[in-house]
Amino acid sequence: MNDLQQAIEKICDNRIKEEVSARDLRIEELEKEIKYLKVLIDNLSNTNKKVDKEKLNMKESTAYLGYKSYNTLSSRIGTEGFPKRYEDGGKVYFLKEELDAWIVTLKSKE
Known part of the structure; x- marks a missing residue:
């Protein structure tokens, strides 16, 4: 036992x-x-508080424009219909899909 x-x-x-x-x-x-x-x-x-962190952390989904390019473009065609922009340290970012859709819209108006 x-x-x-x-x-x-x-x-x-x-x-x-x-x-x-x-x-x-x-x-x-x-x-x-x-x-x-x-x-x-x-x-x-x-990360900079001005930036939408969730969207910009995926760099593949963003497009970059310098302020000079952004200002030139916006002064030529205006900002009406411009996709939402995200600013960070002298750079302006857009979601690529929104920017591409906006460009298609501009081309269709020409």
Whole structure:
């Protein structure tokens, strides 16, 4: 009976150790995810507040114009119908799809 009791205790101890190890691994994974999210939040916090961060973080979806180009273009054709602009450090950004749609509209008016 004593051997049986020791065997059961050993099995229970091993099972507890396995569960604790699995829990510790999951905690480590969650801590890594939290660190990543904190870095992401810091990066977003450090971006210029004037910029729509969610849209401009995907550089593939933005088009850039310098202020000089923007001012020249807007003085020639006006700003009516211009897509929404986002300003950041001397640059004017537009969402490419909106800018492309606006250009198509201009061409159709010609």
